[in-house]
Amino acid sequence: MKIFITSKGNSMDSMVDPRFGRAEYYIIYDTDTGEIISRENPHKQGRMAVGISFAQIAIEAGVNAAISGNFGPNAFEVLRAAGIKMYRARDDQTVEEAVNALLKGELEEFKEATPREIAEKLEKELK
């Protein structure tokens, strides 16, 4: 499968970039061939709706999954329509670590939350 990861640098050792649309780089890793493509994000300075353009790069590359920290609401909708599964990496993971975690099934799927869920989580934390 092909995995799309947002990255702060252009190698597998780089830290995952938590932002989707305005990430510095993106890396596409093919688990079957081991091929790695890394590119600077051409949209990161875009004015508006950057997440959509960036998501289209992932779609055109034919990836099956995307890893990032934060998928904005527009990007989320686009990737979901394209059937690309979204996973959430931690701030302190490298691209390589995030990919391995995904392949081991240890990476959390990105699911939207509601304000109520956040509120309940907050209440628990502050008890």
Place this chain on the structure above:
Amino acid sequence: MKITVASGKGGTGKTTFSVLFARAIAPALYVDADVEEPNGGIFLKPTIEKVEDFTEPVPKIIPEKCTYCGECARACPYKALVIIPPPAKKDLFFPELCHSCGVCAYVCPEKGALIEVPRKKGVVRIGRAGNLDFMEGILNIGEPTAVPLITDLKKRVKNYKGDVIIDAPPGTSCPVVQAVEDADYVILVAEPTPFGVHDLSLVVEMVEELKVPYGIVINKAQEGNTLVEEFANSRGIEILFRLPFSEDIARMYSRGELPFERFEEGLRKLHARIKEIAG
């Protein structure tokens, strides 16, 4: 004569003044162009005679004719269209990003694959409050830009025979420019606080660029407070009127009322003065 009332940020009393002024000089037409949050009607309490939809064309993809080539999505300057190519063959439209510019329809290479359909983006309400004609535009929540609706309001009042008071949106962004642009005179409402004077300076910058004659009205004016006067003097701008700070007025305002009679005479004199300057 078309007089637009503008201000810096929200909350300075622009609507308070517009409404008092419109009532004082009636017969006239009051237009609430603060389409994202029109509230002039709360105080004027008009009888609404007509409600018309405000629509703009948006793209609609006809799946049977569409080849999912993606031209429309590539050309869309606002990224409002997403095309997922075959085999998935999906199209996504983000209405809150669409500016109804027509690029998608223009570039689509397949005849009939992308058509434009009207999408309701707001309403225009028309009525009367005594001898004051009333019009307001209300933009639907989530619409990306207020400008087209304000342009529509302006078109509607173009041939009105009589004075028009346009209650502009707050601030200095595009919608305000649209509302102020071809006015005969602009009244700037300001509060005598450091923030108020600062915001006033920004609006003055905007109005100067548009080259429309203007003057200042001080809202919530207080004895001994000369913040706005100092600014006005330094720029040679006329102070047209002062609405005093009064808890009484604030309380009436929060109930949806205003002391119309109290300022009637003064405002009529102001109207005469403006006609002198720019009529």
Place this chain on the structure above:
Amino acid sequence: MKAKEIVIISGKGGTGKTTITTSFVWWLSRKGERFIIADADVDAADMHILLEPDIKKEENFTGKSVAEIDEAQCTSCDICRQLCRFDAIDVIDDLIYKVNPMKCDGCTLCQIACPVNAIEMIPQTVGKWFISETEFGPMVHAKLFPGAENSGNLVTMVKHQAHLLAERDDIPYIVVDGPPGIGCPVTSSISGANFVVIVGEPSFSAIHDMERAAQTAAHFRVPHGIVINKAGLNPTNEKSIEEFARKQGIPFLGKVPFTRCVIDALVEKKIAASACRDVQESLEGVFKKILEVVNES
């Protein structure tokens, strides 16, 4: 360690959000914390009036492009003017075609349609951004020229510059004064935040804006809560905000009273919390909670 971002946003402008943000800045400073101030509220940048920043660095900021017609190439075919939906193309004497930059939406339709390629899209400088020093520490802020609009990348840039400073000087917190309303700039301000404070105002559109803001914060799984400002001015509307928050499950953090003291502080260019006991007291608990939550995440 990446600096923690606390973002304060509001519904439409005029909620007095500046009271909350500057009070937070003052409170943090009293606690001895170091932080960067990022003012992304470029639609109504008021923080600098109270904080009086000393500008150290200034850069131009580019916004949307507008169309420009090359008169030499133009054949006066009138296609662009007929197609333009924004009435942005004027013609003089049936011959000379000019784009009105104030009306141009930047949609590129005229550029695409022009049969002789006489139209180009020219990026406009729509404002400036600054890095300054204040009595509380460094501040990143921006100013938009009249007629310009805030954008996602301006907000992102202000935050990005703040993070660069924070990283360089090992500063733990960034306080972001976010843009009003909803839409792209607000989404940009919430993305990457560790806590979002939504300042509520008792008005119809503000309630909807608050809901959207809460949903956006929740989408990013960012802890957030509502603070009502100018409490006491309109008790009925306040109640509806509280009820609304409760029904939607949006965390309610507290209220800030609207008093004579706050008005006077405004006029004297003093920070509300520093001048008014009741503002300080009403916000103390809120600020403590915010720090607790961000330090845990």
